[in-house]
Amino acid sequence: MDSISTQFYKAFIRNDRWLLYVKGLGNTLEVTAFAALLGVVLGTLACLFNLQRSKSGKRTIGSYIAYVYIDVIRGTPTMIQLLIMWNVIMATSKNKILVACMAFGINSGAYVAEILRGGIQSVDEGQMEAGRSLGLTRNMTMLYVVLPQAFKNCFPSLLNEFITLLKETSIAGAVGLTELTHAADQVSSATYQYMMPLLGAAVMYFVVVKILSFLFGILERKLRESDNR
Amino acid sequence: MTTDKTAMIRIRGLKKDFGDNHVLRGIDYDIQKGQKIVLVGPSGCGKSTFLRCINLLETPTDGEIWLDDVKVNDPATDINKVRRRMGMVFQRFNLFQNLTIMDNITLAPVKLGILSKEEAKEKALQLLKRVNLQDKADAYPHSLSGGMQQRIAIVRALEMNPEVMLFDEPTSALDPEMVGEVLEVMKQLADEGMTMVVVTHEMAFAREIASRVLFIDEGVIKEEGSPEDFFTHPKNLRLQDFLSKVL
Numbered sequence A: 001m002d003s004i005s006t007q008f009y010k011a012f013i014r015n016d017r018w019l020l021y022v023k024g025l026g027n028t029l030e031v032t033a034f035a036a037l038l039g040v041v042l043g044t045l046a047c048l049f050n051l052q053r054s055k056s057g058k059r060t061i062g063s064y065i066a067y068v069y070i071d072v073i074r075g076t077p078t079m080i081q082l083l084i085m086w087n088v089i090m091a092t093s094k095n096k097i098l099v100a101c102m103a104f105g106i107n108s109g110a111y112v113a114e115i116l117r118g119g120i121q122s123v124d125e126g127q128m129e130a131g132r133s134l135g136l137t138r139n140m141t142m143l144y145v146v147l148p149q150a151f152k153n154c155f156p157s158l159l160n161e162f163i164t165l166l167k168e169t170s171i172a173g174a175v176g177l178t179e180l181t182h183a184a185d186q187v188s189s190a191t192y193q194y195m196m197p198l199l200g201a202a203v204m205y206f207v208v209v210k211i212l213s214f215l216f217g218i219l220e221r222k223l224r225e226s227d228n229r
Numbered sequence B: 001m002t003t004d005k006t007a008m009i010r011i012r013g014l015k016k017d018f019g020d021n022h023v024l025r026g027i028d029y030d031i032q033k034g035q036k037i038v039l040v041g042p043s044g045c046g047k048s049t050f051l052r053c054i055n056l057l058e059t060p061t062d063g064e065i066w067l068d069d070v071k072v073n074d075p076a077t078d079i080n081k082v083r084r085r086m087g088m089v090f091q092r093f094n095l096f097q098n099l100t101i102m103d104n105i106t107l108a109p110v111k112l113g114i115l116s117k118e119e120a121k122e123k124a125l126q127l128l129k130r131v132n133l134q135d136k137a138d139a140y141p142h143s144l145s146g147g148m149q150q151r152i153a154i155v156r157a158l159e160m161n162p163e164v165m166l167f168d169e170p171t172s173a174l175d176p177e178m179v180g181e182v183l184e185v186m187k188q189l190a191d192e193g194m195t196m197v198v199v200t201h202e203m204a205f206a207r208e209i210a211s212r213v214l215f216i217d218e219g220v221i222k223e224e225g226s227p228e229d230f231f232t233h234p235k236n237l238r239l240q241d242f243l244s245k246v247l
């Protein structure tokens, strides 16, 4: 068994291996960021459609589609969704990052939709009624009045979703994408030692999560200040 | 019961059920331009429901509501256009929590393309001056007292130049010392000739401004009259009983 310092040397320094982690971390962050963006956009749309009702109170076709999307995505493993995206839907694409962004974004969208539904339902109904009473349409009132309040209400849950997303990208190694976990795994295979590379990757994930939480904390405080609450 | 076709708002056979709860059981009424109609009645009798049917926040189960020559509850009617002509003030103010006072007031006319941003602001400032709140334009609703919020809610409705104002217990959620400032604004409006439909428990106020007072009970209008007759010579027994409790 190598000494700790030798292990460290092998895991990070020899053959400039640290570059592999940097590349992995970069890919992890890139996939997380774009998937989160896609997730928020898709999730917002899915949520709004999911809540849509016709005049007689029944679901619209858009509402059914949104409902099925949310239900199916939340009811199946992310790994399977990723493999289907890579091997079936985008089988002709060689761009692993793009495939991962799509798969994780579509996955995250379903969760964001549910989080946002909670946020919208926690906004006082009087807000919508006031908007409608002024002649604003339902969509306008949603956009300018209800959604901004809903997003603020579910800020902590959204942060949680982004943290989950970040960690979940660690399965993207399954399609051969060198994200952080896969990078650590490659080092392990090359050096026949596991502790240092995996510990190193874990520390990097942890630090990113901490930074993310910190930034969200600032953003949340800003929102509250501007709001005098 | 008049069937005057010249009335501004005409309500015919209005019924509203919530499931098995038959809240409104057939209401006919005409409101003339410039009239101030006050609705009173026991809690849960359907005063709010009646008011909310007029601007279709509740969809009537049966009957017709007309605003001039527009049938309000016709599915083919663009309800958003109708609502621009009717302001509504709620018991709990319902100011938009995420917007400043100025944005609360200007949001609808600007987004609906009725006024430019500058025109809307200009007009909002004038209206705010009228209620002595011009220095609150940049504040958020949460930082203001209930009385201030309700005066701003009235201003927000007035910014749309409504032809009629609907008030649903505008002072019921206020601390007693703030009731007066809101009633004062409503009195001003009444004096200027605004058509108003008001649900209130402020009987002295009702007596002062009302053209006609309605007593709603068991889903129908049980009594209707001038404030003088209504309060001093009530004929309906349930109304006598009701007045003895609130006066």
Ligand SMILES: Nc1ncnc2c1ncn2[C@@H]1O[C@H](COP(=O)(O)OP(=O)(O)OP(=O)(O)O)[C@@H](O)[C@H]1O
Binding pocket: B018, B021, B023, B041, B042, B043, B044, B045, B046, B047, B048, B049, B050
């Ligand atoms: N959205 C709704 N769904 C089901 N029932 C409702 C709804 N709104 C009102 N009701 C019922 O209709 C009846 C009349 O309610 P409404 O609010 O119109 O009474 P009100 O005269 O305004 O009473 P209050 O003086 O308490 O404000 C009540 O029994 C109430 O429970």
Ligand SMILES: [Mg+2]
Binding pocket: B047, B048, B049, B168, B169
């Ligand atoms: Mg009521």
